[in-house]
Amino acid sequence: MLEGSAQSYWMASSKSPEYPTLTEDVDVDVAVIGGGIAGISTAWELTRAGRPAIVLEADRIVSGVTGFTTGRLSALHPWVFAPLRDSLGAEAARLYARSQQEAVEHAVQIADKLGIQCDVERRPSYLYVEPVERTGDLKAEAAAVREAGLAASFVTETPLPYDVAGAVKLDEQVQFHPRHYLLGLAEDLVRGGGRIYEQTRVVDLVQGRRHRLTTDAGVTVHAREVVIATLFPVFGRALLDFRLVPLRELVIAAPIAEEDDPGAMFITREDNTRSVRTAPYGEGQRLLLITGESFEPGSGETTERHRTLVEWTRRHFKIGDVHYWWAAQDLDTTDKLPYVGRVDDNLYVATGYARSGMSHGIMSGRLLAGLLTGEEQPWTDLYAPRRKHPIREAGPVLKVGLSHLRRRIADQVRVTRMPVAELKPGTGAVVRMRGRVCAIYRDDHGTPHVLSARCPHSGCLVTFNDAERVWECPCHGCRFAADGSVLQGPATAPLSPEYECMNP
Known part of the structure; x- marks a missing residue:
């Protein structure tokens, strides 16, 4: 048995109303496939703009990837800005920074306007390294973040209870309860004329002047425009098949005394990734959430990875028992940018959030709604799914293709004949x-x-x-x-x- 309850704290600490299953054919303006942060945000933005959308969710809304996130909402994403500036130019980095910071502020404004109680807390966000030899690269990243328009600074001290060699610090970022936020958004979506259908898995898509969607119950949805907002696009995979790389990370959550709360959000790609934040958790306590131990789905050794993460946490923080543990899944992209936008006539996609899904999901809602209402965002081309970055992507795409080939070959030898x-x-x-x-x-x-x-x-x-x-x-x-x-x-x-x- 692994230490802690095998469930997401966000799922355990929130209840959602049940939405109906779609049981009869419908003809709609916009259908959104997927009820996570991107799908709910997109449908809400469209409904507020006067184009009520329907959400088709295979299970329960906000119970998939979004229900198993860390709830870290920040524009400071690890090791993005210098590579982006160097490969696509300073303007691309500025657009990226602006799109992400506006997403942070947009969520705070929505929560305040709608009165959603989702534990919004302003906190500094840190990207850190521990080896001294990495500080040169980190200083370059800090300079690129500042050049992109974010008020970041390079520091050598943080509130962490262990030493770091350096960190990029960005103030006024946000941590929140992602399910409370999105469930509140969903309720407002329905009040505004949108619709949500749960337990409604779309199993087929036929494109046309009006796209035809078929559910697992044989129900047909005709839609003028369709947004695919699932983790890995369930349709149109040929465009992105070798440009998306799935990965999983473990999360553990344990109580910590308020006086031991480091009071910020932290992330490093060292030690196979470590992300640190806290959340409100009763009188005199906070809930410490530690994310790490990145691995490919299907690679096994989850039990050992869990043990490693717990041991690391106990070495660095004063925790008692682990209360919750879960695993989060995401997709990296070959050029480290999400794919959000139009993929074909009246067909749109949002995917590839590279472990920064909160700001990317909110950004996606605004970008897609802008495309569908004729008010495009300035960064639309930056995230366009049909973009081509041959120099930036050639190596990673080849690597993904070879990885798939190796798996096919390995499939032939790892099968056992065990009784x-x-x-x-x-x-x-x-x-x-x-x-x-x-x-x-x-x-x-x-x-x-x-x-x-x-x-x-x-x-x-x-x-x-x-x-x-x-x-x-x-x-x-x-x-x-x-x-x-x-x-x-x-x-x-x-x-x-x-x-x-x-x-x-």
Whole structure:
């Protein structure tokens, strides 16, 4: 057993009203696929602008990636500004900075205007390094952040309880409760004439003058314009297939005394990433949230990564028991910028938030609403999904392609021929039996559950995550429950039963 309750604090500390499932065909102006921060923000912005939108969510709104974030809302993103300035120019870096800082302020203004109680707290944000030899690079990054228009400074001391060699500091950033914020936005969206449908998975999209969406219940939605705001786009993958890289990070949350609160947000890409922030947590306490141990979905060793993160936290902070732990999933892009905007006639996408989803999601809502209402934002071209940055992207795209190829080759050798009887309760394995490749999970009662091991999205072999007891696809980050049902796309169909393996 891993220390702490295996659930997101944001999910555990908030309840949302249930929205209906779509049960009859509809004809709408704008349909938004996905009820996370990008989808809800986009639908809200459109509805406020006089174009009421509908949100189609496969599960419950704000319960996917957004429900498992860290709630860090900052324009200071790790190691973005100097590379962006050097490759695309100073104006691109300025537009990036402006779009992100305006997103921070926009969320604060919305929460205040709508009276949403979401624990908004202004805090400095730090990007730090510990080795002295990295300070030169960090000073260059600090200079690029300032040149981009943000009032950042380079410092050698922080409120952290351990020494750092240097840090970029940006004041007046925000930490908040992301679910409280977005659930409040959703309620206002519905009051304004928008609609939200939960348990409504879109499984097919046919483009046309009016796009036709089909749900898993066979219901049809005709929409003039469609926004795909899922983590990995569930449709139109050819454009972005080799430009998006899935990754996961663990989060642990433990109480800390108020006097031990460092009072800021911190992030480093060292030690396989460490992000630090706190949240309100009762009288005389704060909840310390530590994020880190980045890994590819399906790479395993989640239990060991959790243990490493807990041990690191105990070495540096005065915590007692871990109360919560969870894993967050995101997508890096090959040029380190999100893809937000038009991909085809009246078809739009928002993806690739590179572990900075709060500001990117809010920015996406404003950008997409501007495109759909004829009031484009100045940074629209910067994030355009069809942009081409050959010099900046050539190496990373090739790396992603080779990674996919290596996985295909590895799939042929990592399949075992283990007898099902040897699987311990609570574990799973990919096994070759009777010429078939099967994903077999043995539950706590010893009953085997047998599925096809091939992800229905792209045919890659899934692997078993021992800590969360789910099947994960390393190619695009699809995740499936032990019974094969889809937990996270881009897959729209479950892992199918594998009858050939059921009676070994």
